[in-house]
Amino acid sequence: MNPRKLLVFLIFPIIFNLASAATAAAHSPENVNLDFPFFTLRNLTLLGDSYLRDGVVGLTRQLGVPSSSSGAAIYNNPIPFFDPETNTTASFSTRFSFSIDNVNPTSFGDGLTFFISPNNQTLGSAGGYLGLVNSSQLTKNTFVAVEFDTRQDLHFDDPDENHVGLDIDSLISIKTADPMLRSINLKSGNVITAWIDYSNDNRKTEVFLSYSTSKPETPILSVDLDLSDYLKEFMFVGFSASTEGSTELHYIENWSFRTLGFSQIRPRINPHNVTDTTVPPLNPPPQIPVSDSNNRRHKSIGLGLGIGIPSFFCVVLVVFGYVSVKKWKGTKTEKILKSELITGPRQFDYKELKFATRGFHPSRILGHGAFGTVYKALFPETGTISAVKRSKHSHESKTEFLSELSIIACLRHKNLVQLQGWCVEKGELLLVYEFMPNGSLDNVLYDYIDNGYNNNNNPLKWEYRYNIAIGLASALTYLHQECEQQVIHRDVKTSNIMLDGSYNARLGDFGLARLMDHDKSPLSTLTAGTMGYLAPEYLQYGKATEKTDVFSYGVVILELVCGRRPIEREGQNGKMVNLVDWVWGLYSEGNLVGAADGRMKGEFEEAGLRKMLLVGLSCANPDSSGRPNMRRVLQILNGEAEGLVVPRKKPSLTFSNSLPLSIDDLVSDCGSPDSQLEIRID
Ligand SMILES: *[C@@H]1O[C@H](CO)[C@@H](O)[C@H](O)[C@H]1NC(C)=O
Ligand SMILES: *[C@@H]1O[C@H](CO)[C@@H](O)[C@H](O)[C@H]1NC(C)=O
Ligand SMILES: *[C@@H]1O[C@H](CO)[C@@H](O)[C@H](O)[C@H]1NC(C)=O
Ligand SMILES: *[C@@H]1O[C@H](CO)[C@@H](O)[C@H](O)[C@H]1NC(C)=O
Ligand SMILES: *[C@@H]1O[C@H](CO)[C@@H](O)[C@H](O)[C@H]1NC(C)=O
Ligand SMILES: *[C@@H]1O[C@H](CO)[C@@H](O)[C@H](O)[C@H]1NC(C)=O
Numbered sequence: 001m002n003p004r005k006l007l008v009f010l011i012f013p014i015i016f017n018l019a020s021a022a023t024a025a026a027h028s029p030e031n032v033n034l035d036f037p038f039f040t041l042r043n044l045t046l047l048g049d050s051y052l053r054d055g056v057v058g059l060t061r062q063l064g065v066p067s068s069s070s071g072a073a074i075y076n077n078p079i080p081f082f083d084p085e086t087n088t089t090a091s092f093s094t095r096f097s098f099s100i101d102n103v104n105p106t107s108f109g110d111g112l113t114f115f116i117s118p119n120n121q122t123l124g125s126a127g128g129y130l131g132l133v134n135s136s137q138l139t140k141n142t143f144v145a146v147e148f149d150t151r152q153d154l155h156f157d158d159p160d161e162n163h164v165g166l167d168i169d170s171l172i173s174i175k176t177a178d179p180m181l182r183s184i185n186l187k188s189g190n191v192i193t194a195w196i197d198y199s200n201d202n203r204k205t206e207v208f209l210s211y212s213t214s215k216p217e218t219p220i221l222s223v224d225l226d227l228s229d230y231l232k233e234f235m236f237v238g239f240s241a242s243t244e245g246s247t248e249l250h251y252i253e254n255w256s257f258r259t260l261g262f263s264q265i266r267p268r269i270n271p272h273n274v275t276d277t278t279v280p281p282l283n284p285p286p287q288i289p290v291s292d293s294n295n296r297r298h299k300s301i302g303l304g305l306g307i308g309i310p311s312f313f314c315v316v317l318v319v320f321g322y323v324s325v326k327k328w329k330g331t332k333t334e335k336i337l338k339s340e341l342i343t344g345p346r347q348f349d350y351k352e353l354k355f356a357t358r359g360f361h362p363s364r365i366l367g368h369g370a371f372g373t374v375y376k377a378l379f380p381e382t383g384t385i386s387a388v389k390r391s392k393h394s395h396e397s398k399t400e401f402l403s404e405l406s407i408i409a410c411l412r413h414k415n416l417v418q419l420q421g422w423c424v425e426k427g428e429l430l431l432v433y434e435f436m437p438n439g440s441l442d443n444v445l446y447d448y449i450d451n452g453y454n455n456n457n458n459p460l461k462w463e464y465r466y467n468i469a470i471g472l473a474s475a476l477t478y479l480h481q482e483c484e485q486q487v488i489h490r491d492v493k494t495s496n497i498m499l500d501g502s503y504n505a506r507l508g509d510f511g512l513a514r515l516m517d518h519d520k521s522p523l524s525t526l527t528a529g530t531m532g533y534l535a536p537e538y539l540q541y542g543k544a545t546e547k548t549d550v551f552s553y554g555v556v557i558l559e560l561v562c563g564r565r566p567i568e569r570e571g572q573n574g575k576m577v578n579l580v581d582w583v584w585g586l587y588s589e590g591n592l593v594g595a596a597d598g599r600m601k602g603e604f605e606e607a608g609l610r611k612m613l614l615v616g617l618s619c620a621n622p623d624s625s626g627r628p629n630m631r632r633v634l635q636i637l638n639g640e641a642e643g644l645v646v647p648r649k650k651p652s653l654t655f656s657n658s659l660p661l662s663i664d665d666l667v668s669d670c671g672s673p674d675s676q677l678e679i680r681i682d
Pocket of ligand 4: 124
C-alpha cells in the first residue's frame with residue numbers, strides 16, 4: 001500500500017474523534033422524562049416471549065400450560081445516566097404498576113425485574129435467571145435491577161418465594177426485603193404499584209410497594225450503595241420476567257421514568273481544549289465507516305447529510321409499519337384466542353417427531369424407562385428441545401386411551417415434568433415432555449458409583465436435598481389431593497425424579513400406569529430397580545393406593561439423606577441391606593445422624609436432617625395406617641406442622657399366608673440391578 005494513503009487513513013479517524021469531542025459539549029445529556037399511561041409498540045423493543053396487548057405488556061408466554069419462558073420489554077432509546085464532562089451521575093425515579101397472575105396458583109415462579117443495563121439485545125434465560133442473566137454465563141452480565149421474585153431459588157440465596165431485592169450484575173441480591181411486612185403478596189394477581197428512587201447525592205436506593213396508587217411513606221427496601229460505578233454514560237431501561245414450568249403471568253400496566261441531576265443549561269466547556277485551528281468542526285465530516293458504534297455522538301454530526309432521503313424512507317416506513325401493525329394485531333389476537341381454546345398439550349405429527357429425533361437415532365437415546373425408550377428431540381423451527389418417550393402400545397380402544405391421556409394432560413404443577421404433547425400412530429405411542437438438562441436424581445446421587453469413579457465429592461448440597469424433598473412432597477400432594485381426579489403415581493423412585501436447572505424436583509412418568517393395561521398386574525413386569533420402593537401391602541395385594549406412593553416417597557427421602565440405594569449390598573459379597581431397616585436400626589440405637597451421606601462431610605443442618613429422616617421413616621412404615629398423607633408431610637417439612645412420633649422399633653407386620661415370597665427372598669433375587677424379575681402374585 002502507498003505509505004501516503006496509509007497515513008491519510010490513520011489520520012482520518014483521529015480527526016474524526018477530535019471533531020466529535022469538539023461538538024460533544026453541545027450535546028451534553030439532559031434529564032429524561034418518560035411516561036407511559038399505556039404501552040405502544042413504537043417505544044418498546046420486545047424480546048423473547050414478551051408481547052403487547054391492549055396497551056399492557058405481557059412479559060412471559062400467555063398459555064394456560066406450564067412453560068419455561070422468558071421475555072423482556074426495553075425502552076427503545078438509550079438513556080444518559082452519566083455525564084463525563086462534569087463527572088455527574090444522574091439520580092432516577094420510576095413508578096410502574098404490575099401484576100403477577102396465575103392460571104394455577106400452585107404452579108408459581110419465577111418473577112419479574114425492572115432493570116438498567118447497557119445492553120438492549122440479549123435476553124436472559126428462563127427460570128431463576130428472571131430473563132436477565134444468560135444461564136451459560138458466557139457473557140459478563142452488567143445490570144442494576146430490582147427483582148420481584150416469586151420463587152425461592154437456593155442457587156441465588158433467595159430467602160423465600162415472595163421477596164424484593166436489589167441485584168447488581170448477579171441474581172444474588174445485595175439486599176432483600178419481604179413485601180409481606182406490608183401485607184403484599186407479589187403473586188396475588190392484584191395490581192401492585194412499585195416506586196424505585198435512586199438519589200445519587202445520598203447514594204441511596206429505595207423501593208416502595210403498594211396495592212394502591214398512592215406512594216407509601218416508608219420504603220420496603222432501602223439500600224445504601226453508590227450506583228455511580230454501574231450507571232454508565234448510556235443505559236437501557238426495561239423489564240424482564242421468566243417462568244420455569246409454571247403458568248405464572250407477568251404484566252406491566254403502565255410506567256413512568258425520569259432521570260434527575262443533569263443541569264439543564266450547561267456551560268460550553270471544552271475539556272479537551274482542542275483548538276479549532278486543527279479541525280474546523282463545521283466542515284462536513286469525512287465519509288469513513290464508523291465502527292465504533294458505542295459513541296452515539298457520531299450520529300449527530302452525520303445528521304445534516306442528505307435529510308431528504310431518510311425522510312422519504314421514514315414516510316415509507318411509517319406507512320408500511322402502520323399497515324403491518326394492523327395486520328399483526330389481527331393475527332395476534334386470533335392466535336391468542338386459539339391458544340386459549342386449546343390449552344394444554346397438543347397432538348404431534350409422527351413425521352415431526354421422527355425428524356426431531358433423527359429417525360429415533362440411537363445417538364439420541366437419553367435412557368430407558370418402564371414405559372419405553374426416551375429420546376432427545378430438537379425442533380429446528382422453534383429451537384426447542386424436548387424428551388420423547390416411545391413405546392409400542394397394545395391398547396385396543398384409542399378413545400379410552402385418549403380419555404386417559406387427557407386426564408394426564410390436565411395435570412399442572414411446578415414440580416411435575418410437563419407433558420407437551422403426544423402422538424399415537426403406526427402402533428406406537430409417543431409422549432413429548434419438557435427436557436430436563438440436569439437429568440434424574442438417581443444420576444446425580446449415584447453417577448460416580450455407576451461410572452466406577454471413586455470420588456468423594458458431595459454430589460448435592462444439603463439445601464438442595466431438602467428442597468427436593470419439599471418439591472416432591474408438593475407434587476404428590478397435588479396428585480393425591482389437589483387435582484381434579486386423584487392420580488396415584490405407582491412408580492415414585494429416584495430415576496423418575498428429574499432435576500431442573502436449579503435442582504428443583506420434577507416428578508416424571510405420572511399417570512403412566514393409567515395408560516398401561518388395567519388388568520395387568522403392575523408386578524408382572526417389575527424391574528429389580530423398583531423393588532426397594534414398594535410397600536409391603538402392594539407386594540401382597542398388588543393394589544396401588546395413595547399410601548403405597550407415600551411409602552415410596554419415604555424411601556426416596558431416606559435415599560436423599562443417606563446417599564444409599566434402597567437395597568444395597570453390604571461389602572463385596574455381603575448380604576443385601578434394606579435402607580429402611582438400616583436407618584430404623586440407627587434410629588433405635590439413638591444414632592439417627594449417623595445415617596447422613598458421608599459425602600456431605602457434615603455440612604448439613606442437623607435439625608433439618610433429623611426431620612427429614614423421621615419423615616422418611618414414618619412414610620416407610622410397614623403398617624400403612626401409620627403413614628402420614630402427603631399434605632401432612634409437606635406441612636411438616638415446611639415447618640407448619642409438628643413431626644410425627646416414630647416408634648423406636650420398626651413395626652413388624654404379619655402377612656397373610658397368601659404371599660408367595662417374603663421380601664427377603666425377593667431382595668436376594670436381584671443380583672444385577674437391571675435384571676427383569678418375573679413375579680406373579682395372585
Ligand atoms: C413514543 O413514540 C412516539 C412516536 O415515535 C413519540 O411521539 C412519543 O413521544 C414516544 N413516547 C415516549 C415516552 O418516548
Ligand atoms: C468523579 O466523581 C467521583 C465522585 O462522585 C470521584 O470519586 C471521582 O474521582 C471523580 N472523577 C474525576 C475524573 O474527577
Ligand atoms: C440497541 O440499541 C442500538 C443503539 O441505540 C440500536 O442501534 C439497536 O438497533 C438496538 N437494538 C435493538 C434490538 O433494539
Ligand atoms: C446464552 O448465551 C449463549 C452464547 O452467547 C447463546 O448461545 C445462548 O442462546 C444464550 N442463552 C439464552 C437463553 O439467551
Ligand atoms: C396504572 O395501572 C393501574 C392498573 O390498571 C391503575 O390502577 C393505575 O391507576 C395506573 N396508574 C397510572 C398512574 O395511570
Ligand atoms: C486551552 O489551551 C490554551 C493553550 O493551549 C490555553 O491558553 C487556554 O486557556 C485553554 N483553554 C481552556 C478553556 O482550558
